[in-house]
Amino acid sequence: MELKCLLMWLLFGSVKGNKPDKCPTLPRTKFADVTAETYPLGTKLYYECDSGYTRRSGHYLGIRCQRIQQVASWVYKELECIDEKILLSTAPTMELDFTQKPERKTQSPAPQKRENLSEFDQKHFCGLPRTIPHASLSLNRQYYVGQVLHFKCQSGYDKRSPTSGTRMCTKVSGKIIWTPLDMRCTNDSDEWPPQSTEPGSTHPPSSSSVILPVTAIFFVLLIIPAVFV
Missing domain, CATH: 2.20.28.230 (Rubrerythrin, domain 2)
Known part of the structure; x- marks a missing residue:
């Protein structure tokens, strides 16, 4: 009886050990393509x-x-x-x-x-x-422990380095996790500093718009006497 129980325990243990461990949901990475070269x-x-x-x-x-x-x-x-x-x-x-x-x-x-x-x-x-x-x-929406995924920024969103990286599904201290991804895909469009404007003004101040008319008037005043000489 004891031998039979031992054999059953070993059988179920081996079956359980062969079953692959599923990974948690893969965190979404914006503006990046995901590929894999091998699958467990x-x-x-x-x-x-x-x-x-x-x-x-x-x-x-x-x-x-x-x-x-x-x-x-x-x-x-x-x-x-x-x-x-x-x-x-x-x-x-x-x-x-x-x-x-x-x-x-x-x-x-x-x-x-x-x-x-x-x-x-x-x-x-x-x-x-x-x-x-x-x-x-x-x-693919379901991965298993040992899966390595390769990430690469899409064209137009590769303005920062690094623009590629990998994540691996692994078991650490009995917990299944995805390793961190050290990359960020961005086009930097939201990082330009806004132009300052004066209170109550709809357009930013421009010194060139003032200097140009003054210079033109001064030039005309110099030309008129020369014409009549």
Whole structure:
């Protein structure tokens, strides 16, 4: 009985240990683009078909980072985004073809060794997902411990240095946090000092507007005697 309880404890402990820890909500960074180069095991991402395209019936838009043959790899299912116009114009023919063709089995792709990652990273992190025609990855809203995100100021908001930085989701003293981001994206438009104006005046004082008429009058007075000599 004790041995059975011990085995159950070890089993549930190992299952719990393999479950990735979720990160808290990512703080919003204004005027910055966010990208990632690697994703920890357990990460789920989803594709979105581009405008004018739709997912083929029965295909799945999601992918997941899993360990396959000791290498972290994305697991893909059948996914194809097809032109909505073509789909509507050939819908009866396409449905007939589906009934005639045997169902294809979904197979996980063979893991590819990424030479630019260390042996540890290859076991625990997936690289960039592959490109799907007429589709793009949707914004990821859920991250897991170990995720590193790269931030870069958008064009026009990169007036201050540094204009790029990283944040990492990590566990510190049992608490999961995002590391601080030492950057700020701004166009400095709100930092110019306001021009001072006199009380009751709608325009700032300008000495040049007074000097110019006086100079012109003085010049005319010098020219008139010379004309009549």
